[in-house]
Structures are given as C-alpha cells and as structure tokens.
Amino acid sequence: MRHVLTTCVYCGCGCGVYLREENGRVTGASPSRNHPVSRGNLCVKGWHLHDFIHSPNRLTSPLMRKNGELVAVSWDEALDFTAQELTRIGVTTSQQGIGVLSSAKCTNEENFLLQKFTRAILKTNNIDHCARL
Ligand code: SF4
Secondary structure, three states: OEEEEEEOOOOOOOOEEEEEEEOOEEEEEEEOOOOOOOOOOOOHHHHOOOOOOOOOOOOOOOEEEEOOEEEEOOHHHHHHHHHHHHHHHHHHHOOOOOOEEEOOOOOHHHHHHHHHHHHHHOOOOOEEEOOOO
C-alpha cells in the first residue's frame, strides 16, 4: 500500500489529498495534514475523490452516433471528425457556435490546457466547468 499526494479535482479550492493505492487500484482518499489550503480537512466530495476512478461506467473509447446508435470508434476517427466539425461550425458561426464544457474529473492542469485550447485555438470564450465556484 502507498499514499500519493495530489490535489482534489472537484473544485477550485485545491485541497491537498492523499490517494491510497493497493495492488494497482486506488482504494481511498484522506486529507493532507500539512497542506496550506486544506490543513487536514476535506469536504464530502474530497473524501470520495477516488470513487470514480475504477467505475465500470467510465468510457474506455470514443463513441460516435451512427445510424442512431452510439458505437465505439478509434481515437483517429473521433478526432478527425471532431476537427472537421469544429472547423465547419467555426467558419459558419464566426466561432460563436462553439462551446466547450470541461469536467471536474479532469486534473487542474488538464482544465487549464482546455481553456487555453478553447481561447487560443478555437478563438472563443465560450468555456465553462461543472465545478465553477
Ligand atoms: S471539493 Fe471539497 S475537498 Fe475538493 S477541493 Fe473542493 S473543498 Fe476541497
């Protein structure tokens, strides 16, 4: 068993949390006593930070709707289609038809990169996040 210090992803407070790893699986979360933000505390979301990691409901490949059905496709097919559609919609709506929703299930660093991608590459400020405070 080992404990890995990380940052809670559920909101912008950024509490320090240890994730417990046993036999290749993340099995628990506990607060960092010395963290300058949380100082030994977590809210109920932080205590359950590990719950989604091994959920059988997580997607393991991209899905595309074909003939009314969601089917698993390769990353190349999904990314090619997404790039084509973002380009088409951006051109026809002066970028205002594009919006991006990020997720608390991403790391803070991934969310930072997504807002940079949205503003710098997609040229729109239409970005939001489910854990925005
Ligand atoms: S969700 Fe709770 S534990 Fe996580 S960063 Fe926010 S306040 Fe801290």
